[in-house]
Amino acid sequence: MQQIAFLIYPDFQFMGLAAATVFEFANLELPEPIYEISYISETGGPIPTSLGMAVDTKAFSDARFDTLIIGGGNGMVRASRGVKDFVTLALTQSRRVASICTGAYVLAEAGILDGRRATTHWAYARDLQERFPAVRMEEDRIFIIDGSVWTSAGMTAGIDLALAMVEKDLGADLARSVAKKLVVHHRRAGGQSQFSVLLEMDAKTDRIQSALVYARNNLRTALSVEQLADAAHLSPRQFSRAFRAETGQSPAKAVENLRVEAARLMMEQGRHPIDVVAEETGFADRERMRRAFLRAFGQPPQTIRRNAQRDYPG
Template sequence: MSGIERLIVVVLFEGVDLLDVTGPPEVFALLAREMDEPSGYRVVLAAESLDPVTTAAGVRVLPDVTFADIADRRIDTLLVPGAVELDAERRVRAITEPAVVQRVRTLAPVARRVASVCVGAHVLAAAGLLDGRRATTHWSTARQLAADHPAIEVDADPIFIRDDHVWTGAGITACLDLTLALIAEDFGDQWALRVARQLVMYLKRPSGQSQFSVLLDPVSTTRRIEALRHYISRNITAPLTVADLAAQAHLSERQLTRVFKTDLDTTPAAYVEAARVELARHGLETTDDTLDRIATTCGFHTPDTLTRAFRRTLNTTPTAYRHRFRTTP
């Protein structure tokens, strides 16, 4: 194993998210510790110059090499972290500096594989590396990615996505899941599992696991819909049909559907199902309740309905989800 050098290049630039930069190298380093021999991975931080780079956390990081130093090197994995800023309305937006985009565009063709961490997917997109591919990014900038790059099939749900040799990761800590997947591809699941145990992580989260809770969705700009969301959470076992919700909000069914689409980018029925699935997830993670009881308390009423909802929204079953994410003994 140690006879092969796998050069991992992490792209550095001002304002980059610190964990995007430091997370993957830590995972790669743990592999060598588990093997008790060199893994072959050599991680370098590359920037325009060797001057310290100030991350979004205010911590300064020293590059190992300049981009010019590795211009003629064969790169195994090009890792592209991300950076964000707040716009005038305090909304999170991914940053894509033209100079960084150009460097990634130049380095990508000589890399065996390319991977983005969190909002680094926006850099890959700006470099033209995601056109015609399925990709993910942090949930807060997924709409921006889809709007800016219509040629990309943006899926904001998975923890990470692999499309041929291009990988994209979701939220910041998903960089750990992504890196474990890269290790599994190179050395097999058994080594990735050993590293995951050191990190106190699951080797594989279900590929369809949602990145975020429906309770963390952007707050609606319509007070009436916000009140309705609270009503749904308090009455989750009620029928909660579109007609019921429309009556509660004093809107027509058509108006309700239009407002949900505008404010929450979903339908009333899909929102209710997502809220029920979230409650079921919590029950599966933290209790010993039977599927019958969980289905009843979450408004699904039968295990079959619960299972169909899990397959539809998480691409897994309640039993499989509990096996992976149970937090009780």
């Protein structure tokens, strides 16, 4: 039986406990349960979460855990000396120690992230990097595995982290079955972006949103302004003016961003040749795609793929 412990502290972000459901459903898929889930805290007893509800916990003890998971709070998390000592000891005794969201501050304060690649919620990544410069922060990642230390982005990324753990433990088929029952996409790649281009552009009207959705669904085509304007039921001149007013960028730049997002996902989650990825996402050739990746990420497509495979080789 693998012991999975969630470290709880006052005002712990309740969403972090969603990861526990992944292990619960993994148990339901097996003839005999493999995971035993517990909730621990420095003091023991009921600990209030961010929503005010209390979670009953056991106090720190000499018990050993296969996996220790530290969730985040609604902001920067400061760890007590007792918590830092406990986490530091767990690193030597547990197969893996993980953080969700701003739980990464706890690992950083304990010195566990020094020299390691790590991620956290995008809104706190730069603050954590400034406070702990020895951390090799990668702010736009869903999760990162560096040795026995796992870190993830915020909120639902904890589910991706837990699914990745189940896949490591029990295989891709079982993890896929758990994801299906939870009605989530099966394991977003660790290197996948925390952001969505469509959400970032935040189109205000249905017409511009319709044009963006049309573009995303037709990336293999040329996607001229005339095509997009037709999808929005506007003249090209009206469309270009309205598009820039709502998104803050030109239609051409928006299309490039959509192509880059789709190409990055193909590079991370598949083994398609670069020429195929470039063709499927509407880049004229691999060189144009490479230049677009450098503008967007400062890295060529091959590096994006290599990083994703390093984060999660399975």
